[in-house]
Amino acid sequence: MQKVVVVGAGQAGASCVARLRSKGFDGSITLIGEEPVPPYQRPPLSKAYLLGEMEQERLYLRPESFYAENGIDLRVNDTVSAIDRGDRAVIAGGHRIDYDHLVLATGSVPRRLPPAVGGLLDGVHVVRTLLDVDEMAPRFVAGARVLIVGGGYIGLEAAAVASKLGLEVTLVEMAPRILQRVAAEQTSDFFRAEHQRHNVTVLEGVGLTRLTGEDKVTGAELSDGTTLALDFVIVGVGITPAAELAEAAGLDIDNGIKVDDHGRTSDPAIWAAGDCASFPHDGAQMRLESVGNAIDMGELVADNILGADRAYVPKPWFWSDQYDVKLQIAGLSTGFDSVVTRRDGAASVSFWYYRGDRLIALDAMNDPRAYMVGKRLIEAGKSPDPAAVADPETDLKVLLKA
Template identity: 65%
Template sequence: MSHIVVIGAGQAAASLIAELRKRGFDGAITLFGEEPVPPYQRPPLSKAYLLGDMPLERLFLRPEQWYADNGVTLRLGQRVDAIDVAGKTVTAGSDVISWDQLVLTTGSSPRHLPAAIGGDLAGVYVVRNLSDVDAMAPEATAGKRVLIVGGGYIGLEAAAVCAKREMQVTLVEAAPRILGRVAAPETADYFRALHQSHGVDLREGIGLARLNGTHGRVTSADLADGSTLEVDLVIVGVGIHPTTGLAEAAGITLDNGIAVDAQGRTSAPDIWAAGDCTSFPYREARLRLESVPNAIDQAECLARNILGGNEAYVPKPWFWSDQYDVKLQIAGLNTGYDRIITRDNGNGSVSFWYYAEDTLLAVDAMNDPRAFMVAKRLIEAGRSPAPEAVESAIDMKDLLK
């Protein structure tokens, strides 16, 4: 195990490498990343960084010097072209690098609009990488007309930032409502009202028909209801997909991402994977989580297993979103809920508790950190207070007794 090669320089990679060194691994580590910068935080890209409230250096998970000090060879701005499973090498340009253990932390990629409907026009952006936001930021200025395509969390966060930058914001969601795949109607209602109070023109049940341009740059958008919007730029937030091309070409098994076992092993010997790109066993099925906490926890578990452990990864799902002055914190997974319990503390502080019969599944807490922390502890402990207790509890901590 003298040389570990890591492909993909995001949160999972940074966490994996730090855990390997913390646990005493003193062999060689090489990290490949397609971007020319060391691993950085992605969530602030569409929020504080786009607003100009966070400098580039604060995005970095660790200073570049940390990698040199810890014996990590950074190969940034370099794409790995192929994996040779049998020969235990990777090819990057003209270089062929041998490995003893290989880790795939390739993350996920944004879905783009098809070129056939104008998705390749200048002025059409996604929010995923540093370069995306660096290109977009100079255009996101007061008075500009921006169309946000997609009413998930990425689209809503982008809308909030653009509204704060005093842009004219229109958001379209083809589904009947925003957050349709990820949250209850109650949560959607909360954020719809929030955005409308900040001047966002939010149109649900209306898809994008096509984008039109002049001299290769977007100038207007035709919507599915027959209306046309004049626009200066477009931000696309229609989801992401796991980045699995290298794994697929190498013959590694895929299943809604790179399929790994409970310890993080792929179907190929001595090849592991962690983060957004993976699906793993969870409650008699397979699960893929797109979140920073999952990338960190899964990568650290995998590092311990590479070093000889036999630890099954058990996720503790939680997520967050910042929009205007509202912090949304989500604990658990709401799949299969049939009942919502509401606790409204007033002044915009509210939480929605998801139940399947009498089992607590998840909570959405808006500016209510106490509800989030209590629910998170309950869910992780497998405990479900009676829905009536959640409604009537005066102090949230009483639910932990």
């Protein structure tokens, strides 16, 4: 009987084991997760869950009973300490678990502030796990003063929740503008204005010099000389792939756990999927930090374990909810050289990214029609005339038929 062991009970790991069973795999499946709960959604943690609009059980990707009912040995609150590649076994909780196929879906870990800057003070939080959010939630009381370090989507979402709950919010971004790494100036301008409209103080081109306080954070000194009195801090300065286990086992590492276009690592018995895995794309190893990528890669690996011999074709999509704005992103904007703006009424706008005459990505704010059409165009390799995109009289569906 074939044995599959999956390390990491996040979206990628859960998608992989569910796919294996749905495709008829009748061997043993073990899913090992470090957290004490079954696999759950992470995106709502910093939004609906933190706002108290979603119960913990609603976060779960599947009911707890699903795993036992499908013969999946779900081991929560367990840590894999080593991989024995020679004997094809993992060491978890002092026990050896044999495998024929091992899937590493270890995800990513948030970057933290260094101790010298005050990163170890009480009241300094990151947003990644259920425990992270449960620990910070009691601090979200009206009038509390919070500093958010980092102007990416995690930081902006946390700022939106804090503002909605009546906190005094300051956000600092060391780069010249928020979202600089992932979006065009137009998208940065849109969200800066949205946050300022909700009384968030947005400081760009300003870094954190250090946090102050004895055991608990009480303030901050910024690079422009500003000092702030604070009650707590949220750090949203990116994530790194959780590749230590793979590296210790001697697997190839390149911007995460290196896999081929089938999801296989440098060891033919070991696969990787999700945030931790980098796959070949346009001559380099790429990682995508998104729910869609975790699901697609997890299912790809399951299919290939079953012999599908399927290559991975990424179809990037992302989203972010801030205040009453739903941002939907399709494609990858890296290397764009022009942006086309399309407005559909007062509350809806989309920004279409072109590299030369090729459409490569779009950001749609409260415009699901633009998102769906743009996503289909990108996936089909179609690039509509920018002037037609910008014209609000153009029926977007017509662009699909061109």
